Amino acid sequence: MIEQLLCKNIADAIKSIYQTEVDLSSISLQKTRKEFEGDFTFAVFPYLKITKKSPEQTSNDIGQYLKDVLDEVNDFNVIKGFLNIVIKKSYWLSFLNQNINNKSFGFNPVKKSTPVMVEYSSPNTNKPLHLGHIRNNLLGWSVAEILKANGENVLKVNLVNDRGIHICKSMLAWKIWGNMETPQSSGLKGDHLAGKYYVLFDKNYKKEVEELVAKGYDKEVAEKQAPLMLEAQKMLRLWEAKDEDVLKLWNRMNAWVYEGFDVTYKTMGIDFDKTYYESNTYLLGKSIVEKGFNENKLIQKEDNSIWADLTGEGLDEKLLLRSDGTSVYMTQDLGTAHQRHEEYKPSKMIYVVGNEQNYHFDVLKLVLKKLGYDWSDSIYHLSYGMVELPEGKMKSREGTVVDADLLIAEMIETARQTAFELGKIDDFESEAAIKLYHTIALGALKYFILKVDPQKNMMFNPKESIDFNGNTGPFIQYTHARIKSLLNKADNVISNHVDVNINIVEKEKNLLQLIHEYPAVINQAAESLSPALISNYIYELAKEYNGFYQEIPIFKEENMELRDFRIALSYFVSNIIKSAMGLLGISVPDKM
RNA sequence: GGUUCCGUAGCUCAGUUGGAUAGAGCAACAGCCUUCUAAGCUGUGGGCCAUUGGUUCGAAUCCAAUCGGAAUCACCA
Numbered sequence: 001m002i003e004q005l006l007c008k009n010i011a012d013a014i015k016s017i018y019q020t021e022v023d024l025s026s027i028s029l030q031k032t033r034k035e036f037e038g039d040f041t042f043a044v045f046p047y048l049k050i051t052k053k054s055p056e057q058t059s060n061d062i063g064q065y066l067k068d069v070l071d072e073v074n075d076f077n078v079i080k081g082f083l084n085i086v087i088k089k090s091y092w093l094s095f096l097n098q099n100i101n102n103k104s105f106g107f108n109p110v111k112k113s114t115p116v117m118v119e120y121s122s123p124n125t126n127k128p129l130h131l132g133h134i135r136n137n138l139l140g141w142s143v144a145e146i147l148k149a150n151g152e153n154v155l156k157v158n159l160v161n162d163r164g165i166h167i168c169k170s171m172l173a174w175k176i177w178g179n180m181e182t183p184q185s186s187g188l189k190g191d192h193l194a195g196k197y198y199v200l201f202d203k204n205y206k207k208e209v210e211e212l213v214a215k216g217y218d219k220e221v222a223e224k225q226a227p228l229m230l231e232a233q234k235m236l237r238l239w240e241a242k243d244e245d246v247l248k249l250w251n252r253m254n255a256w257v258y259e260g261f262d263v264t265y266k267t268m269g270i271d272f273d274k275t276y277y278e279s280n281t282y283l284l285g286k287s288i289v290e291k292g293f294n295e296n297k298l299i300q301k302e303d304n305s306i307w308a309d310l311t312g313e314g315l316d317e318k319l320l321l322r323s324d325g326t327s328v329y330m331t332q333d334l335g336t337a338h339q340r341h342e343e344y345k346p347s348k349m350i351y352v353v354g355n356e357q358n359y360h361f362d363v364l365k366l367v368l369k370k371l372g373y374d375w376s377d378s379i380y381h382l383s384y385g386m387v388e389l390p391e392g393k394m395k396s397r398e399g400t401v402v403d404a405d406l407l408i409a410e411m412i413e414t415a416r417q418t419a420f421e422l423g424k425i426d427d428f429e430s431e432a433a434i435k436l437y438h439t440i441a442l443g444a445l446k447y448f449i450l451k452v453d454p455q456k457n458m459m460f461n462p463k464e465s466i467d468f469n470g471n472t473g474p475f476i477q478y479t480h481a482r483i484k485s486l487l488n489k490a491d492n493v494i495s496n497h498v499d500v501n502i503n504i505v506e507k508e509k510n511l512l513q514l515i516h517e518y519p520a521v522i523n524q525a526a527e528s529l530s531p532a533l534i535s536n537y538i539y540e541l542a543k544e545y546n547g548f549y550q551e552i553p554i555f556k557e558e559n560m561e562l563r564d565f566r567i568a569l570s571y572f573v574s575n576i577i578k579s580a581m582g583l584l585g586i587s588v589p590d591k592m
Numbered sequence: 593g594g595u596u597c598c599g600u601a602g603c604u605c606a607g608u609u610g611g612a613u614a615g616a617g618c619a620a621c622a623g624c625c626u627u628c629u630a631a632g633c634u635g636u637g638g639g640c641c642a643u644u645g646g647u648u649c650g651a652a653u654c655c656a657a658u659c660g661g662a663a664u665c666a667c668c669a
Contacts, residue, residue, distance in 0.1 A: 033612065043611055045649055055649085081649080082612060124669080164669065278669090305667070314595075315665090322667045329669050358596055359664050385597080386662080422631060440631090452605065456598060457662065461618095464604070468631035470617035471605080478631055486628045524608070536606060539616080550633050592631075 001516075002072060002087060003029055003040065010042060013065035020050045031513070037077055038084030039513065045081050055081030092512040093500040093565075100498075100572050106518040106579065108151035115344050118144045119157045120352035121270070125257045126166040127195035129264050129404040131387045131460070132354060135449050137270045138585065139384055140352040142450055142531040145583045150526035155344065158272040159336070162254055163279040166198070168235040171249050172228065173197035173204070183256050189263060189405065190256030204228060264404055268442070269585050276336065284335025286327050289320045292371040308367045318363050333364055334371075341375050348378050350529070355383040355455070382529055385457035387449070407462070411441035414466050424592075436592055440474050441466070443586045447473030450584050451535040471539045473586055476577060479542040480588040483574040486554065490567050498568050499561045507548045511569060514541050518576055522583070531584055538580045545573050 007027045014022050026046075032038035044051075044058045051058040056078055063076035063083050074088040099105050120140020123129055129137075144154045174181070174197040183190045205228045212222035223229070238246045265271065289306060292298045299307050303323040310318060320331050327335075340349060351361065361381035368376035389402060415437040419425050425433045448465035452458045468474045504512075518537070525533040549570070557563040581588050 028609065030608080030611075036612080041612085043650095045611080048649080080612070161669065166669080303667095316594095319667055324667085326667085328667065332669090354663090355597065356663055357669095360669095362596080383597085418631075424629090424631065448604095456605090459604065461604070464618065467618075472617085474631070475617095478629080482629055482632085489628070520608095528608095532606085533608085536616090539606095543616085547633065549628085550630095553627050556627070592629085 001519075002091065003520075005070065005072070006040060006042075006066065006085065009066055009070055010062060012069075013062045014047060014050065017061050017065065018051050022047070022050070031517075032084050036079060036082075036084050037086060039087040040085045042083040042085065043081060044083060048081075059083040089504060089509065090500045092509060092516070093498055093502070093504070095516060096512060096565075096568060096572065097498055097500070100568055103575065104579070105572075105576065106522050107149045108519075108523070110151045112151050112153050114153065114347045115155050116147055116152045116348045116350065117155045117157055117340060117344065117346045118147070118350045118352065119159055120144075121265075121272070122159045122161065122353070123261060124161045124166055125191075125194065125254050126170045126198045128189070128191040128260065131389070131402040131404065131407060134268070134404050134407070134445070135384055135387050135454075135458075136352055136354070137265070137268055138446055138449055139382065139454055139531065141270050142534075142584050143350065143352070143382065143529050145585065146522065146525050146529075146531065146534065149522050149583055152526070155346070156271065156273045157276065157340075158274070159276045159278065159281075160258075161278045163239065163250075163282060165232055165236050167194075167250065167254070168232045168239065169201040169205075170194045170198040171246075171253055172232050172235055173201035174253065175249070183259070189260040190258070191260030191264070192403075192405070193260075194253055194257050201228065201232070264408075267405075267408060269587075278332070281336050281339070282332050283327065284339055285331035285333070286321065286325075286335070288334060288338055288371060289327075289331055295372075297370055297372070308363075308370060310363065310366055310370075313366050315359075315363060315366065318367065320367070330360070330363065330367070333360075334367060337364070337368065337379065338373070341373070341378075346378065348380055350380045350382050352382045352384070355385050357381070358383055380529075382454065384454040388457065388459050390459065390461055408441065408445065411445055411462060411466065412437050414462065415440040415444070418466065436589060439587055439589055440477060440592070443473035443477050443581075443588075445473075446584055446586050447476070447535055450531040451539075453530075453532055471536075473581075476538055476542045476581060477586070477588050478592060479546045480574055480577045480581075481590060481592040483545070483570050483577075484590040486549075487567065487571055487574065489555070498565045502559075502561050502565055504562075504565065507544070508566075508569065511541070511544055511548070511573065514544060515572055515576060518580070525583075534580055534583055538577055541573060541580075542577060545570075 006029060007024060010027050011022050011024050014020060027042075029040045029042055032041045042059075042062070044055055044062065048055060048058060051061070053061070059078040059081060063078060063085070066073045066085060067076055072087055072091045073085060075086040077084050077086070118140055121133060121137050123133060141156070144156045148154050174194075177200060178197060181193065183193055186193060188196065205226055208226040208228055209219070209222045212226060213219055217225065235246055239250060289298065293300065293306055298320065299309050299317075301307060301323075304325075305319060305323040306321040307317045307319055310316060318330060319328055320334075321327060337349065340346065353361070358381065361379070361383075365376045365379050368379070416428065419433070419437065420428060425436070427433060444462075444466040448460060449458070451471065464470075465472060466474055468478055514537075521533060521537045525531065549566070552566075554563060554566045554570070557566065578588050
C-alpha cells in the first residue's frame with residue numbers, strides 16, 4: 001500500500017539529505033485533515049534534532065525528495081511543521097481498478113495455523129438469557145469474526161454452567177409445583193420454563209425465611225435453615241453422588257434449556273465451534289493445584305485448605321482447595337485453562353466475561369504464573385461493562401432483568417410498526433416483510449451495542465437504535481439497499497475497468513480514500529479486539545456515500561466514463577458495507 | 593478502606609501509536625420530494641474534554657493528586 005511506500009521514502013529522504021539513519025517503524029503518517037489539501041500528512045517535529053533546520057525547511061526538503069522520487073506523489077504543501085502529501089488521482093483510480101472484483105477485499109489472505117480461542121456467552125442453565133448476555137454474545141461472536149478476517153484460526157467456545165445449586169433450585173421447584181409441566185404442554189420455551197421455576201423457588205424461599213425470622217430466628221440462620229434451601233442442597237449432594245432420579249431430572253430439564261438457548265442463539269445469529277459443560281470440568285484443576293503445592297508454590301492452612309499467596313503481587317490470599325479437598329470456581333478455571341492449553345496450544349485465549357470478574361481474571365493469571373505456566377500471558381480477559389435501559393438499571397439482584405427473547409421480540413414489533421406507519425410495505429404479513437422486520441430489528445440491536453467501547457457501561461435505547469437517521473444499523477442497511485437498487489438499474493453498464501484519466505471530485509476521492517483504508521481498519525480492529533472500530537468506519541463510509549450521491553444523480557451524468565466510474569465506486573462501497581457489517585453479524589438487505 | 597474501570601455538547605457516543613481550529617447522531621431551529629428509496633439529504637446554534645499540577649515543540653490522549661460514578665475485594669459461580 002501507498003503508506004508504507006511513503007514511509008520508506010521518507011526514511012530514505014532523511015538518510016540522503018541529512019545523512020542519518022532513522023528507524024522505519026518510528027515514521028508514521030496520518031490522514032490529512034479535511035481543511036487542508038493533501039492525502040497524507042507527515043509531522044516533522046520529532047526529526048528536527050536530526051535535520052537541525054526549521055520545521056518548514058525540513059518539510060520542504062522531504063516533500064521535494066518525495067515528489068522527485070515517487071511517481072505517485074503529485075505535489076506537496078507545508079503548513080508549519082506539517083508536510084501534506086498529495087497523491088495523484090490516477091493512483092486512487094488504479095487502486096479501484098485493481099480491487100473492485102475482489103470479493104474478500106480487506107481480508108487477510110494468509111491463514112494462520114495456531115488457534116486463537118474465544119470463549120463467550122457462558123450461560124447458566126437455570127434461567128433464560130438476558131440483556132447482559134446479548135452484549136456478551138455479540139461481542140464474542142464479532143471479535144471472533146474480525147480475527148478470522150485477519151487470518152486467525154479462531155475457535156469459538158461456549159462454557160455452559162450446567163451444575164450447581166442454582167439448577168437444583170429450578171429442579172426442586174419443578175418437582176414440587178410443576179405438575180409434570182413440559183415446554184410442549186405449557187407452550188413455554190425450555191429456558192423460560194426453567195426460569196419460571198427458579199423464580200418460584202426464590203419466591204417461596206424468601207417466604208420461608210420471613211416466617212423463620214418472624215419466629216425469632218436470626219436472618220442469616222434463617223437463610224441457611226429454610227427447608228427449601230436444605231432440600232436444594234440435599235439435591236446437589238445427590239447429584240454429585242450420581243443419584244439416578246436426580247440425574248434423570250437434571251438431564252431432562254437441561255435438555256429443555258438447551259433447546260431454548262439454541263432458539264435464541266439462532267435468532268441472534270450466534271454460533272460456537274465447541275461447547276464445554278461445567279459438569280464435565282468442575283473436578284479439573286485439583287491436580288495442578290496439588291502439584292503446585294508439592295512444589296512449594298502454594299501454602300496450606302491449619303484446616304488443610306490450600307491457598308495461593310498473592311500478597312507479593314498486591315492482592316490477597318486466594319483459596320484454591322477447601323479444607324475438605326473440594327475445588328472452588330478458581331480451581332475449575334485453572335483446570336479448564338490448563339486443559340485447553342494442552343489440547344490446542346492456542347496463541348491466545350480470549351474470555352469474554354463481564355467486568356465484575358476483572359479481579360477473578362487478574363488472580364487467574366497470577367496463580368497460573370505462580371504455578372510456572374508461562375502461557376498465562378496468553379489469557380486475555382475481554383471485559384465489558386453493564387448495559388442499562390432508559391427505564392432504569394438492569395440488575396438481577398433488583399429483579400428487573402431484561403429478558404433477551406422479549407427484548408428482541410419488542411424490537412421486531414417496533415420495526416414492523418415503523419414500516420407500517422411510513423407505509424413502506426404493501427403486504428405486512430408476507431414472508432419477505434417478516435424477514436425484513438427481523439433483519440432491521442437485529443441490525444439495530446447489534447449495531448447499537450457493538451459501536452460502544454466494551455469497557456464502558458452503556459445505555460441501550462431501543463427507540464434510538466432503530467432510527468433510520470444517525471449512526472444506527474438501520475441507516476447503514478438502508479444505504480446498502482439504496483445502492484443495490486441503484487446498481488440494479490445499471491447492471492448492464494457495470495464495467496470492470498475505469499478510465500484512469502477521468503476527472504473526479506473531492507468527495508469521490510474521499511470515498512476512495514476511505515475504501516483504501518478498509519484493510520487497515522480490519523487489522524486494527526483485530527489487534528485491539530474492537531468491533532466498535534468497524535462500526536464507526538462503516539458509518540463514515542455510508543454517510544459519505546449517502547450524502548454525496550443523493551445530491552449528484554448518477555444516471556443524469558452524460559459523460560459515460562464518469563458514470564461508469566460512479567457505478568463502479570457504488571458497487572465497491574456496497575460490497576464493503578456488506579462485508580464489514582458481516583463482521584458485526586448484521587445482514588444487509590438488498591431491498592427495503 | 594484496597595484494587596480496577598469510567599468522566600468529552602442538554603442526551604447517546606466517537607476521537608487511531610501524543611499532532612494543525614474538538615467530531616457525529618439525537619433533541620431544537622431553517623430549508624430540500626417531476627431524478628435512485630424523504631426509513632433520506634443540506635444548513636445553523638450548542639464545549640473550562642471533571643478539577644489542579646507535571647512531562648514537551650505540541651496533551652482530550654501520557655504521569656501524579658483531588659472530586660464524582662461503577663464494579664470488585666466469599667470455603668457463590
